[in-house]
Amino acid sequence: MREGADASAAEVERFVREYSAKPLVRLVICGSVDDGKSTLIGRLLHESKALLDDQRAALEADSRALGTRGGDLDFALVTDGLTAEREQGITIDVAYRHFTTAARAFILADAPGHEQYTRNMVTGASTADLAVVLVDARKGVLTQTRRHTYLLSLLGVRRVVLAVNKMDLVAYSREAFQRIETDYREFCAKLDVADVTCVPIAAVHGDNVVARSAAMPWYSGQAMLACLDAAPTGADLRAQPFRLPVQRIIRPNQDFRGVAGMIAGGAVCVGDEVTVMPSARQSRVAAIFVGDRPVGGASAGQSVTLTLADELDVGRGDVLADPGAPPATADQFQATVVWMQDRPLLPGRTYLMKLGTQTAMATVAPLKYKVNVNTLEHVAARQLDLNEIGVCDLELSRPVVFEPYSVSRELGGFILIDRLTNDTVGAGLLHFALRRSQNVRWQRFDVDKRARAALKGQKPCVVWFTGLSGAGKSTIANLVEMRLHALGCHTYVLDGDNVRHGLNKDLGFTEADRVENIRRVAELSRLLVDAGLIVLVAFISPFRAERRMARELVEPGEFFEVFVDAPLQVAEARDPKGLYKKARAGELKNFTGIDSPYERPEQPELHIDTMTAAPVQAAELILERLRTAGVIPPG
Amino acid sequence: MTHTETIATPRSGAPLPSQTHLQRLEAESIHIMREVAAECRRPVMLYSIGKDSSVMLHLARKAFFPGNLPFPLLHVDTTWKFREMIAFRDETARRDGLELIVHTNEAGLRDGINPFDHGSALYTEVMKTQALKQALDAHGFDAAFGGARRDEEKSRAKERVVSVRSQHRWDPKRQRPELWRLYNARTTAGETVRIFPLSNWTELDVWLYIHLERIPVVPLYFAKPRPVVRRAGGWIMVDDDRMRLDAGERFELRKVRFRTLGCYPLSAGIESDAETLPALIREMLTIRTSERQGRLIDHDQPSSMEQKKRDGYF
Numbered sequence: 001m002r003e004g005a006d007a008s009a010a011e012v013e014r015f016v017r018e019y020s021a022k023p024l025v026r027l028v029i030c031g032s033v034d035d036g037k038s039t040l041i042g043r044l045l046h047e048s049k050a051l052l053d054d055q056r057a058a059l060e061a062d063s064r065a066l067g068t069r070g071g072d073l074d075f076a077l078v079t080d081g082l083t084a085e086r087e088q089g090i091t092i093d094v095a096y097r098h099f100t101t102a103a104r105a106f107i108l109a110d111a112p113g114h115e116q117y118t119r120n121m122v123t124g125a126s127t128a129d130l131a132v133v134l135v136d137a138r139k140g141v142l143t144q145t146r147r148h149t150y151l152l153s154l155l156g157v158r159r160v161v162l163a164v165n166k167m168d169l170v171a172y173s174r175e176a177f178q179r180i181e182t183d184y185r186e187f188c189a190k191l192d193v194a195d196v197t198c199v200p201i202a203a204v205h206g207d208n209v210v211a212r213s214a215a216m217p218w219y220s221g222q223a224m225l226a227c228l229d230a231a232p233t234g235a236d237l238r239a240q241p242f243r244l245p246v247q248r249i250i251r252p253n254q255d256f257r258g259v260a261g262m263i264a265g266g267a268v269c270v271g272d273e274v275t276v277m278p279s280a281r282q283s284r285v286a287a288i289f290v291g292d293r294p295v296g297g298a299s300a301g302q303s304v305t306l307t308l309a310d311e312l313d314v315g316r317g318d319v320l321a322d323p324g325a326p327p328a329t330a331d332q333f334q335a336t337v338v339w340m341q342d343r344p345l346l347p348g349r350t351y352l353m354k355l356g357t358q359t360a361m362a363t364v365a366p367l368k369y370k371v372n373v374n375t376l377e378h379v380a381a382r383q384l385d386l387n388e389i390g391v392c393d394l395e396l397s398r399p400v401v402f403e404p405y406s407v408s409r410e411l412g413g414f415i416l417i418d419r420l421t422n423d424t425v426g427a428g429l430l431h432f433a434l435r436r437s438q439n440v441r442w443q444r445f446d447v448d449k450r451a452r453a454a455l456k457g458q459k460p461c462v463v464w465f466t467g468l469s470g471a472g473k474s475t476i477a478n479l480v481e482m483r484l485h486a487l488g489c490h491t492y493v494l495d496g497d498n499v500r501h502g503l504n505k506d507l508g509f510t511e512a513d514r515v516e517n518i519r520r521v522a523e524l525s526r527l528l529v530d531a532g533l534i535v536l537v538a539f540i541s542p543f544r545a546e547r548r549m550a551r552e553l554v555e556p557g558e559f560f561e562v563f564v565d566a567p568l569q570v571a572e573a574r575d576p577k578g579l580y581k582k583a584r585a586g587e588l589k590n591f592t593g594i595d596s597p598y599e600r601p602e603q604p605e606l607h608i609d610t611m612t613a614a615p616v617q618a619a620e621l622i623l624e625r626l627r628t629a630g631v632i633p634p635g
Numbered sequence: 636m637t638h639t640e641t642i643a644t645p646r647s648g649a650p651l652p653s654q655t656h657l658q659r660l661e662a663e664s665i666h667i668m669r670e671v672a673a674e675c676r677r678p679v680m681l682y683s684i685g686k687d688s689s690v691m692l693h694l695a696r697k698a699f700f701p702g703n704l705p706f707p708l709l710h711v712d713t714t715w716k717f718r719e720m721i722a723f724r725d726e727t728a729r730r731d732g733l734e735l736i737v738h739t740n741e742a743g744l745r746d747g748i749n750p751f752d753h754g755s756a757l758y759t760e761v762m763k764t765q766a767l768k769q770a771l772d773a774h775g776f777d778a779a780f781g782g783a784r785r786d787e788e789k790s791r792a793k794e795r796v797v798s799v800r801s802q803h804r805w806d807p808k809r810q811r812p813e814l815w816r817l818y819n820a821r822t823t824a825g826e827t828v829r830i831f832p833l834s835n836w837t838e839l840d841v842w843l844y845i846h847l848e849r850i851p852v853v854p855l856y857f858a859k860p861r862p863v864v865r866r867a868g869g870w871i872m873v874d875d876d877r878m879r880l881d882a883g884e885r886f887e888l889r890k891v892r893f894r895t896l897g898c899y900p901l902s903a904g905i906e907s908d909a910e911t912l913p914a915l916i917r918e919m920l921t922i923r924t925s926e927r928q929g930r931l932i933d934h935d936q937p938s939s940m941e942q943k944k945r946d947g948y949f
Contacts, residue, residue, distance in 0.1 A: 008914070008917060009913045013913070015916070016843055016847065019843060020655055020657045020847060021655045022655065023653055023654075024654075024655075024659045093793045093810075096785045096792055096793075096834070096835065097786070097792055098835075122814070123812045123813065123814050126814035247666070248673045250700075250701070250702045251702070252702035256701060258702075260669055260698075262666045291661070301654050302654065303661070303663075303669070305700065316673055352821075354817050357673075410816065413814065413817070414817070415812075415817045422821040422822060422826075424819045
């Protein structure tokens with residue numbers, strides 16, 4: 001009994017050692033339900049014993065109730081998780097599953113294949129070391145196969161196993177398989193896919209999935225699982241120069257100041273010199289901890305805490321690096337952006353950008369082109385819709401430490417976050433810094449805003465009138481300017497219609513053009529404030545995001561948002577320019593309030609209800625507000 | 636895990652060992668916790684006393700070593716947990732010097748809501764789901780760490796590491812895409828996030844890690860003769876005199892252990908001889924049922940876990 005227990009304990013120890021030493025490989029499977037993808041995944045889980053008895057029992061029950069295989073096990077049902085998806089018979093989101101082979105532990109990202117799910121494909125591929133692309137042997141290399149492969153190469157997944165499924169339906173034909181293999185390799189030659197292995201399978205029956213199939217004696221390669229076990233998983237990050245994006249500083253007491261983060265590239269040893277980017281100050285590594293354990297060195301992929309020999313100012317967002325090969329910093333880039341939400345990406349709009357542990361504001365410059373993901377053609381575009389991919393320049397609010405995505409996923413891959421909803425709306429890959437970012441420097445002049453304002457004896461500011469067409473913005477702005485002028489103030493009015501006669505005459509009324517319209521006017525307002533003027537801006541400016549951007553261009557206290565509020569039916573009844581009539585007749589597209597939205601201000605400095613306040617009273621209210629704020633002297 | 640201690644940088648040209656999959660999972664979980672602690676205003680760790688919570692707590696202590704945890708622990712106590720769980724909880728908090736918040740839905744307690752009279756669905760809604768919402772609101776927590784894993788259940792396979800809840804509800808269509816190691820835990824008014832640092836772990840990974848790192852767990856996971864009754868194909872333990880027997884039921888002494896721990900009337904044990912961790916791991920390798928089968932609440936209606944998540948169950 002005692003001996004038996006010992007032998008059993010030794011056996012467990014051996015298992016623990018072997019199992020825990022298996023490398024973790026992240027795999028993405030691309031294909032659609034029609035290609036038999038869910039069946040293949042169900043089969044992989046079943047054959048690698050990742051499917052347990054109760055799950056199998058549930059599968060049997062589901063197969064009888066919902067299955068499409070006449071009561072036989074329908075492996076596709078294993079992977080369809082959410083009720084809505086099961087009812088619709090599609091998978092709408094990335095699902096992650098586990099299975100283990102003799103050599104590796106796999107985490108499999110199951111990414112839906114339809115065109116509208118480019119977002120999910122990209123998400124699944126972003127963490128993958130390796131990909132399986134599935135095709136139907138009867139159909140061969142299709143548009144979607146090309147799209148999947150392009151997205152894989154874009155995201156830097158350079159090892160692909162092509163699974164040619166449903167070989168049973170082409171009589172296990174060698175010719176059919178070879179034709180598909182040749183087509184696919186030709187296509188891959190145009191892309192940056194380093195390594196392709198092709199396997200003929202029939203997932204429904206299990207042919208060539210786990211073991212070589214007798215039905216295809218002509219196939220001399222390995223079964224699919226063996227291919228997955230053997231495939232190289234990409235470049236070794238540990239061979240790169242050392243990079244540690246700082247997540248936080250751990251400071252439990254005066255004697256310990258730890259720099260915590262996950263090593264993104266290379267390795268580091270106690271005693272190594274390191275450079276802190278972007279400050280470029282140097283120090284030496286005094287100690288390294290992996291968790292609570294002191295170690296002599298650590299490498300890419302490990303979460304560590306370092307202490308430095310010198311007291312340097314290091315914080316979240318800094319990057320510790322090899323002083324011999326430090327990463328660059330820049331604030332303007334060319335990037336590829338994948339758009340991930342229903343509302344389009346609008347050039348000119350500002351988003352939050354998260355890159356590694358750094359966060360900055362990013363403004364998207366006009367798109368250079370978008371990519372047709374099916375043909376790989378470049379197409380001119382003014383905006384990006386959901387699931388579209390485009391190339392553009394980005395301007396950041398401050399310099400960030402970066403590397404091209406092709407060198408580092410960690411320092412080259414970023415997400416864009418909507419500043420109002422906080423949703424993740426896009427993902428992107430940095431390609432290179434723009435030269436002008438390094439060559440254009442801000443020139444300082446000795447006469448500044450304060451000096452100019454002092455000469456005029458006033459406090460410059462922006463009074464921003466927003467509201468529907470016909471609400472009375474220009475009328476009220478005119479009255480306010482007359483009053484200010486009479487008081488001896490230096491003013492300027494920017495009016496929506498007037499600016500479109502000159503500076504903005506190249507812009508139309510699409511959402512993208514409206515964003516650019518406001519961006520230019522906001523920049524112009526900032527220049528006029530810098531010149532010492534009181535600037536009155538009368539623009540519909542329907543979107544909160546752009547009004548916020550205009551506000552943030554000037555200093556706190558310099559921006560007064562005035563909401564000129566008139567109900568749509570009232571503005572429409574006034575219709576001083578006859579525009580509502582035209583819009584209702586369909587002669588005018590994208591008209592605010594009719595077929596384009598107006599986002600009401602949430603916290604304007606002043607809310608003017610034009611139903612109760614006449615324009616003269618409104619102007620008085622605004623002057624009163626400017627007096628309170630000290631812009632003009634007390635009355 | 637000592638072999639990583641002698642590695643050198645490429646600058647000195649020495650070879651480097653690869654990370655094993657448990658080391659990679661550990662590093663990822665620590666990274667997630669540090670991100671959330673850096674970016675969220677007021678995080679909390681939901682501590683359910685089970686093995687996953689034990690692992691999550693162990694990882695958090697590593698993540699912020701040698702500092703203290705930068706967040707408190709929260710236990711939602713339904714008053715129906717196994718007594719051994721409560722003893723283990725209090726001992727853990729005392730030994731590690733943790734800030735532990737215990738919350739019970741007092742209104743539910745007053746109304747006498749219990750798993751016998753009200754059914755598992757209503758009982759779980761009141762004593763777990765509502766109680767959790769109360770505690771999060773009362774303390775103003777904007778982020779809550781949980782020990783859920785993607786391998787537990789079908790609807791969890793698609794769960795994000797950072798999962799957004801509006802008014803505490805989970806909307807599968809509003810979840811944010813997660814790319815690379817970039818997590819977006821930003822919230823607007825009325826939103827909170829749940830954080831699952833163990834998303835990519837499996838049940839086996841959890842047990843092996845407990846074994847390798849010698850992490851303490853509640854003794855209920857190990858087999859011992861316990862007073863039980865047979866119910867719905869599992870063994871329900873009679874943990875105190877509130878347990879009610881149906882007609883024809885009788886208790887008996889059986890050697891059982893529990894694969895998941897929760898409220899004792901709703902957690903079914905299995906017959907087992909695994910008294911030690913190696914024996915337990917050995918049993919796991921031969922066992923052929925998934926751990927959630929021991930949770931009676933998953934089976935009370937079709938797609939029940941997804942529905943519970945929508946309602947705000949963890």
